[in-house]
Amino acid sequence: MPGVEIKGALSMQIEIAGFPYLSAILITCVTGLLVILLLPEERKGEIKWVSAGFSGTTLLLCVYLFFAYDKTRGGLQFVEKVPWVPSLGIQYFNAVDGFSLPNLLLTGIVFFTGVLTMWQLQERVKEFFALYFLMVLGVFGLFVSMDLFFIFVWYDVSLFPMYLLIAVWGTTRKEYAAMKLTLYLFAGSALLLPGMIYLYVHSGLNTFDITALMQPGTFTTAQQKFAFPLFYVGFGILAGVWPFHTWSPVGHAAAPHSVSMVHAGVLMKIGAFGVLRVAIFLCPEGWQYWSGVMAFLAAFGIIYGALAGLRQTDLKYVIGYSSVSHMGIVGLGLSTVSVEGLNGAVFQMFAHGIMTALLFSAVGHIYDRTHTKEIGELGGLSRVMPVASFYFILAALAGMGIPGLACFWGELVVFIAAFKVYPVRTVVALLALVVSALFMLRVVQRTFYGPPNERYAQLSDVSFSSGIPRMILAGVLLLFGLYPALLFDVIETASIPFMNGLPR
């Protein structure tokens, strides 16, 4: 008889500390989804207000959690544990720690601002917001879940609405992009599921509980070395790791604005977060073994994304390739096997998420007015719409790593940590970034300065109300740029104990 059903269930009891805030976030998403589904299609305005209301509620919950988290105690907090399928060792287990909190906050911000960015949508509004809520539900679920099985479920829930979101409401080559993106990302899950079941079976613990599986000694070194690449590649596809990144620029360019925002801003973070939470947590020895390869791929991704971005003529492609490059920085941070590297990587996840969301949001406004994303056709926009241009330029500067904006800190910390371990790769990657920064400036110069295109001379600028989402994003960029300790303090509550617990 196989061993699965004989072993006793491990710590399978209900365990809920206080009000279930994390479930509340998920339930808010589900309720929002159901309310949207029940509203008739014609009442577009109400659907948007409902979406804004429910997404705003999740944002408030995320902000509350971020500040209510006890930094002196650290560890997992807001734990909710309910046995789900006892015979298969599946639990509904939610908790947050210093790694997931920044991502949770990021998701809340991008979710809410994404709804506001799509305020002008007129076509199939109900279906759009329903799918949008479903996607974000998966994202929230993944960030709060501490059970491998649920992580996989949430991973897929966040992916499959993407196909329709891009194929129906997208723009450039949308059907091709949607199919490519979906198949690529699900190819990642084809590696994840066998990997997860492999670990489950070999642990012999009959549980998918990450906290139980991550205890040192659960897996042999050989098993960790074998399983790590499965998770690294599986999640890495979503994180845009070179050479599995090709879906990313195509997908981002084709997706509607808010979906690009969530996708580049949050979904790619799911990939990086999955690498951290699953691959690194469960296979730390595999992590140390493969870290050189990770660093190489990350450095190559930084260079490749930066250089490929130079040749693009489509604004969204430029952002798409810069995402590949910036996610490479996250990968580089994760590959250093050090506290600083982890700190920088998680900080960079957050900062890059906000920055890309702002970029896509700004491009969204420009595209809605001019109906083009071609850099060559635009020009001198800063005179026509100074406010919209400001948001884009601000985000572009953040991407270049200008001090005072959030991305600076993430990049700085990652590069310092990486330089200690992989000096050559880091220096080359840095050089590539400098080159790309120059070219980003050229994009800014061509799009927003220079002679204005007469066709767009009469276009309106961002009004105050439709500028709200961009204001929020820009404000967050500035806040964490000026006061990074707010975020680093939280991340350190997770990274320091984790690195101390590592077998060396």
Next chain:
Amino acid sequence: MKWMLFGPETYIFLVAFFFLILSMWRGPHSEKDHVLALALSGLGVVISLACLGAEGLLFAGAYRLDLFSQVFKVALSFGLFLIVCLCANVEEIKRRYRLEFYFFLFVCTLAMMLLVSAQHLLTILLALELSSYSLYILVTLRRDEDMGLEAGIKYFLTGIFASSIMIFGMALLYGATGAVYLQDLAQVLPEVMGTPAAVIGLLLTFGGFFFKLAVYPFHFWVADTYQGAPDQVTAYIATASKVAVIAVVIKLIAAVDQNSTYLIHVLAVLSIASMTLGNLAAMVQKDMKRLLAYSTIAHSGYVLIGILSGGTAGYASAVFYALALLVMKFTVFLVVVVLSPRGKNLEREELAGLHGRSPLLALALMVSIFSLAGIPPTIGFMGKFYVFMGAMDKGLFVLVLIAMINVVVSLYYYLLIIKAAYLGHSWETPPAVHLPQPMRWLTGALIATMMVAGFYPTPLIRLSEAVARSLM
């Protein structure tokens, strides 16, 4: 109360007989007959449920009742009920055969109920043939004679070929072991497992069942038969009939499974071949029924993974998968039957604009397609996950990996269906689809079942485990 043991079978037999008499008595009367069949098959579900706890041996041990057989009988009668729900409008079937159509549906269900309980090789054979012959006739009932006949003849010829191979295999098995009861076979077989007669006999016997299950080298009939048969009959073959065959294959393997690695390897190869072939061939299909036929072949491959994993967990996962298949395949066929144009098969492109014509059907199609593809949180995902758990427990990592790659491959054509339903704009906008109220409830219930059982599968998993344990 011995007759209670044979309750569902007796009842279905009487109903079938009733339809036979009725067909001689008077001509068909579509609406009345449908309501009648609906009520009678609904009652059949109730009776099967009432007999759920029956246990015992009948007919000199040739017929065994346990939780395994009774759960599958409930599933079969439920499958029959679902199919009858689709028969409100049987335009595709020649008018004068409409009563016989119900007769054969019930007879076929009866045969499958016998099949899941049969313990004697000859009983198994008889039950299988009875169900096969009913299906051969049902397939040819289509109004378009060319299509129906072509499908029927292909099905019939390959079917008897497979049956004769199976009989030959059983004869060899008998020669090698001298056993005709499954429980005897289980005892004698390990001693003679090395002899060629036993191995070949076993493989040939399985060949007959793999034909019905549409596993790789025996899959030729599937696409043409699915395409040519009336929609309701295709739905029946794809759902209820598959469930019964999965049940009997589980039972056979459980009886002869002596942890023989040889058998596991053969099954693993067949499983990989079926998945890969089914999914690759389905990609290029335009006809929805042909597409579903190839996806059936692929799904047989996934089921085989659970069966070959063995043990309570493996068989439980196969049982779970069979029940999941019943619901999700049926939901797709519900959409196909409702949308099929008169006298023709539904093409994938004809789904265009479905989201505007009937949002409910579009949603049902999306959920069931994602379920077939194995995307969480649907029942189909849980089925695949459960099956993979068993296989991994056996150390079959590569098999699981190949199966997952197949899932991604299959996603391509499943997404094309969803794309057609949610994106396509058809040129001459077809009218909105009118669904009667009961059908709307049924569709809603199916969607809810797939989602809820996918998100909270615990009760269904407990049931499957109990079923598998009763088998051991």
